Amino acid sequence: MTEPTDVDRFRRLVDHLAPGAALVRSRRLTGGVSATVTALELARGDAGPTTLVVRQHGDLDRRQNPNVARDEFAVLRIAHARGIPVPEPLLLDETGTLSPHPFLVQGYVDGAPDMALGGGAGRVNQAAAQLAAIHAIPGGPELAFLPRFASDAGERPAVLDDALGEGQIRDALDAARSPSVANPPALLHGDYWPGNLLWRNGRLAAVIDWEDARVGDPLADVGNARLEFLFAFGTDAMEALTARYRSLTALDWSGLAYWDLRAALRPCGNLSGWGLDAETERRWRDLHAGFVARALGALPDR
Known part of the structure; x- marks a missing residue:
């Protein structure tokens, strides 16, 4: 039996999160050092396009804290509720059915780091x-x-x-x-x-x-x-x-x-x-x- 690819997993995730939506493409976001971060671009008919972000922690983070995905999701919920500008936490999956390791899904934020300090x-x-x-x-x-x-x-x-x-x-x-x-x-x-x-x-x-x-x-x-x-x-x-x-x-x-x-x-x-x-x-x-x-x-x- 063939192992599911990332695209297969992402399609199953989209079916779970947004029934009726179609996965247009997935793209790896740059800048992640300790986690793999992937943007999923969805088409949702009359609702228009939507982008979700899947965050999968690396081996080192999981060794240091086996609950890292759960903890980060909980922190995002608390910070988001307090008005801190963070990606909106949408889903924590620890079932192992969509991915072998826990992961979280969050809203996409349109922005970029400023490593030149434009605006001083x-x-x-x-x-x-x-x-x-x-x-x-x-x-x-x-x-x-x-x-x-x-x-x-x-x-x-x-x-x-x-x-x-x-x-x-x-x-x-x-x-x-x-x-x-x-x-x-x-x-x-x-x-x-x-x-x-x-x-x-x-x-x-x-x-x-x-x-x-x-x-x-x-x-x-x-x-x-x-x-x-x-x-x-x-x-x-x-x-x-x-x-x-x-x-x-x-x-x-x-x-x-x-x-x-x-x-x-x-x-x-x-x-x-x-x-x-x-x-x-x-x-x-x-x-x-x-x-x-x-x-x-x-x-x-x-």
């Missing part, structure tokens, strides 16, 4: 405001299904990334421990970087890719966003993002240096595998070194 400060301000809105969702019982963002830096690897100063970063984090004053736990996106922000006509149309969502101190998300905006757009954009976010929230900022250093660990041991050209990788290493130096200098005395 206006877009940075929108990105900061949206991050603040996400963190306004408290990490209470509604989000009890999500993992907690780890308060420590995790196990020290046998081989350290000396080129990015991993040993120095980990030594500082071990000495500092986690911040003595933690902010109330909130919903964290977990990977708030420019590639996960879709823009249309100068407005932030959607925040996508929620598979790394956690509950924890909002500054954990802020530290990561600061480093990502530094890499993408430079120091001024990072500082503008921070200032705008800070103006919209009432957090205790004494732990920012700690969370900056936690964010600085993410590229360690991984940067060379991110597919950067030689010049971009060199520039990012220089920016990372400066980011780490500032955070080390800002750690409170213990």
Whole structure:
């Protein structure tokens, strides 16, 4: 018996979701790093064309969190209900009848990442405001299904990334421990970087890719966003993002240096595998070194 192809599965999915609609074509969406994302273009007679998006998580995500599809679908429902611009969650399938692994279906958002920061400060301000809105969702019982963002830096690897100063970063984090004053736990996106922000006509149309969502101190998300905006757009954009976010929230900022250093660990041991050209990788290493130096200098005395 012949195994069903992706097209066969997608046609069965369309029959289930939109009886009477026809699958016109399927196309892989670019940009997905940890998941396979496919747009399904449907013809629905008098209702006009419709596009749905099928999101299938990769092996690594499923190993790290066997419930990743269920968790992401639930987070999308909560965020969508709170007015956060996210793709509308339409279906979670864990039956194994349409696909061997769980997947989710969401609405299509017409937009694209802006990796050149067209619009400048206006877009940075929108990105900061949206991050603040996400963190306004408290990490209470509604989000009890999500993992907690780890308060420590995790196990020290046998081989350290000396080129990015991993040993120095980990030594500082071990000495500092986690911040003595933690902010109330909130919903964290977990990977708030420019590639996960879709823009249309100068407005932030959607925040996508929620598979790394956690509950924890909002500054954990802020530290990561600061480093990502530094890499993408430079120091001024990072500082503008921070200032705008800070103006919209009432957090205790004494732990920012700690969370900056936690964010600085993410590229360690991984940067060379991110597919950067030689010049971009060199520039990012220089920016990372400066980011780490500032955070080390800002750690409170213990």
